[in-house]
Structure formats: C-alpha cells, structure tokens
Amino acid sequence: MTETTKERCSTYDSRAARENIKLVVWVFVWTAAFVISDKAKKFGWWSEEWIAIASIVVTGALGLWMIHCYRRLLSSMDDLQRKIQLDGLSMALGISLVGTVLYSLLVTWGYIVDEEVTDIMLLMCVSYSASVVYGTLKYR
C-alpha cells in the first residue's frame, strides 16, 4: 500500500464517527429541549405565553436540525451501512404504523386509560434500534 493510501486510512471510519457524534449530540439537545418544554408546562416553571411559544419553536427548530444531521450521516455512509439504516427505518415505520393502530384499539376498548404519545415514540425508537443492531450483527 502506498503512503497516500495509509494517509487515507480510517478516513471512512473517522468521517462516520464524526457524523455519528454530531447526531448523538443533536438528538440529546433536541430531547432535552422537548423535556424542558414539556415539564415547564406540567410544573408551571414559566407562565408567560411568549416563552411557551418560544420553547415550542426552539424544540421544532432543533428537531429539524437533528433531521438534517441524520441526512448528513446517511450520505456519509457506504452502501451496506445505508442498507442497514434503510432496513431499520422501514421496520420502525411498519411497527409504528401497526403499533399505533393496535394502541388506538386498546384505548378505544378501554384497556389503556392513560394514553401517551411517547409510548408510540418509544416503540418507534426500540424497533429502529433493534433492527439496526440486527442488521449490524447479520453483516458482521
């Protein structure tokens, strides 16, 4: 291998790691903004309406930036990693769709009384993560 090749060594890994770290940071920031905004309403941390609206706007803006970071992560990945992500996303979408319908039926029939939208979000996150882990192990 040439020296140039060695210099390029781990270029892919370092680029993927950098984009991964960026995404993790923005997911954390977005989640924190969501939790703060949600708890502020529940516990009445601030009463001014403009602060409430600002917190909703900030949470939305951070969410959009998080999506942008995820798109950048996807474009930095190679073919196989993208396939693993696509499998994960399709699994998360399918399970969330079916799960939401089942969940609404359970609410309708009174088996769930304290419904929370976060239950569906949790289902989506768990199914996505499980599918990505499965894909990573499958092609290891």
Added chain:
Amino acid sequence: MKNRLKVLRAERDWTQADLANELDVSRQTINAIEKMKFDPSLPLAFKCARLFNMPIEEIFSDEV
C-alpha cells in the same frame, strides 16, 4: 453474485481494513461482500475494478 475480492486482496497481501480504506468503505462492508452476504452497488464495483485494474466481470460474476 460471486466475487474474487478475497483472492485479489490476498494476492496483494492486504487486510480487509486495507481494502476498505482503499475503497473508502467500512471493513464490515468488505467482509459482507467477500462472504457474498451483500452485493456492492455499481459505483463500488467500478471502484474495485479501477483499484485492481481489471474489468468488472473478472471480479464479479452473476453465478449463484
């Protein structure tokens, strides 16, 4: 799809990581292609052909 990546790599005494770095992909991808668990995209197949200085059909074949 069959491929000769492992043989070509061994001939050059390269590790999977070396080949991955040459092709700018992850080592996992090289491993999956060598084990025929994953078929590379056309651009990646062309990259392989350029790297080994061979026609694509001499590296990849349509046999099962």
